Amino acid sequence: MKPDLDSFTSSILYAYLRSLRPPRDAFTPLYIPLLNVPEADIQLRPEFIKLFHHANISASHLITLDDLPPPSRLEDQLPPANTQWILVDHNSLQGSLGSIYSSRVHGVIDHHVEEHAVPEDTTSEPRVLENSGSCSSLVVRTFQSTWDAVSSSSLSSGAAHAQSSDSVADDSVVAQGWDAQVAKLALGSILEDTSNLTSESKTMSVDREMVRYLEAKIQASAKDARIWNRDKFYKEITRAKKDIEELPLDGILRKDYKQWTENETKLGMSTVVKPLDFIAKKAATERPDADKGEAFSAAIQNFVSDRDLSIYAIMSTSKTAEGQFQRQLFLQATAAAIAAADRFTQNAGAELGLEDLTVEGIADEKTAAQKAGKKLYQRVWQQKAIERSRKQVAPMIREAMK
Ligand SMILES: [Mn+2]
Structure with a gap:
């Protein structure tokens, strides 16, 4: 399977939301989103660039296969025992990564047919395999409570800060701005995968629920709420797909x-x-x-x-x-x-x-x-x-x- 927009956003969302509040027994508190393509392939998909722009991510920030050691030196330079892998938008690690690291897979969130390649017990990481229009919906749902907890704690610290100081550096606005960016990242894939929730065959209730949830995150940001228009956003992302004019x-x-x-x-x-x-x-x-x-x-x-x-x-x-x-x-x-x-x-x-x-x-x-x-x-x-x-x-x- 070729990684698509959903694969990318699922990976970034997982890493971001999970790193905000890693579980106590996490293998490492920092989750790294690895996009399973060479860096040059990102440039070929204008819709990625367009969506990433909404989340203030530039293609050069992303970690791709080019950032790993070459396949012949992977095992030496990145010993399997030092790694733990979580699969999103697929559930069996293939290719040269699979041949080295498949025994190190401990977690999955995916909406494809189960290939029984991920162990039943994934300890502290989720094991979610379920039908949905977009894998990004499942990722957001899995970490919904973490996200809410983190948003509301930055909101209350922001409020406290505002009361105690005359120069109002409004943390809450900053936090909400970030929330809106992350929400748009997820929405880009969910709307793309469900044709803006209009595809009867693809859209599942989790997609509808998460779109509601994510739009509320955008509405909570004064700056983003004013200009937010879901149909327009969806059109912009799909139109970018056909637009190769900006490519080198x-x-x-x-x-x-x-x-x-x-x-x-x-x-x-x-x-x-x-x-x-x-x-x-x-x-x-x-x-x-x-x-x-x-x-x-x-x-x-x-x-x-x-x-x-x-x-x-x-x-x-x-x-x-x-x-x-x-x-x-x-x-x-x-x-x-x-x-x-x-x-x-x-x-x-x-x-x-x-x-x-x-x-x-x-x-x-x-x-x-x-x-x-x-x-x-x-x-x-x-x-x-x-x-x-x-x-x-x-x-x-x-x-x-x-
Ligand atoms: Mn997908």
């Missing part, structure tokens, strides 16, 4: 990327939901010193050489100004793969309806022979056969590489 170009190309090996050479293919001129412009903004064509070529060249690709394609889907769905195709081949690229053009050009396209900032080098001095061959087309997706185009290129 490398992220845009990696977001939906596939790779194949054919005849010992590699084909890479990025699918991008923007027209090619968006990509060219993006490259130019990231390299303001370079001239336009060079910025794009350099960016593509980095991407290609990082992956040692012989052929690289970008399939772009977008809408024209008139609202018509359109496809564009960019293809680049190294010197050794020019013959294959030419074969693809000849064999598939008619079927895909490939028409030469001019995109400012992307050079279309039509005849490789003329550019013999250059190592690269690149083409840009409008793909008129719009019903042909990656499912058809990738096999055609692979065929030409055989």
Whole structure:
């Protein structure tokens, strides 16, 4: 299972709420939220960034797989006996972490089908496996009383402070502001997972109850209550999901990327939901010193050489100004793969309806022979056969590489 927004917020909520009041016999009083992805993957999901922003968390604050020792040195540098693991939004520790630490799992909160990988007795940590729209609902419910106790104690100390001093440093407002941030973090996932509580099949009563509870936390903060609008918040998070404009170009190309090996050479293919001129412009903004064509070529060249690709394609889907769905195709081949690229053009050009396209900032080098001095061959087309997706185009290129 790929970690999603719910996985991230469940982990952060668990660590935050539990660290506020760890149990007396806790393995350690500090619970660390480890996001089970490489750091770069966070950037690929604009909805994470958007939601984290509401909680005053920036992506660089988050602890990811990149913060652990490399897999080969994990066991030495982070001995299992020094760790205790709690799983949220999944209930069986997989991959290289699982092979080393699965016997150290002592706690779980999850809403997936039980895999019986977590011991029945989790001592001081919860063992909650239950159906819900969002795992974040279960995490919040589990630590509701802790959270309330901590909020009200900071409220009363804030009030006492205000009475005893003329310069009112209002702790209660600060505490409420934090509460509202944490509440929004949870709400982002619960609303996302239940389509703002409208999905009959996914929404469970715990999700409804926790949304009520969390909205009350926001209402308790004067500053947040004034501007809080659940529907607007939900729309903002879901809209961010489709919005790749803020991503760096490398992220845009990696977001939906596939790779194949054919005849010992590699084909890479990025699918991008923007027209090619968006990509060219993006490259130019990231390299303001370079001239336009060079910025794009350099960016593509980095991407290609990082992956040692012989052929690289970008399939772009977008809408024209008139609202018509359109496809564009960019293809680049190294010197050794020019013959294959030419074969693809000849064999598939008619079927895909490939028409030469001019995109400012992307050079279309039509005849490789003329550019013999250059190592690269690149083409840009409008793909008129719009019903042909990656499912058809990738096999055609692979065929030409055989
Ligand atoms: Mn989930």
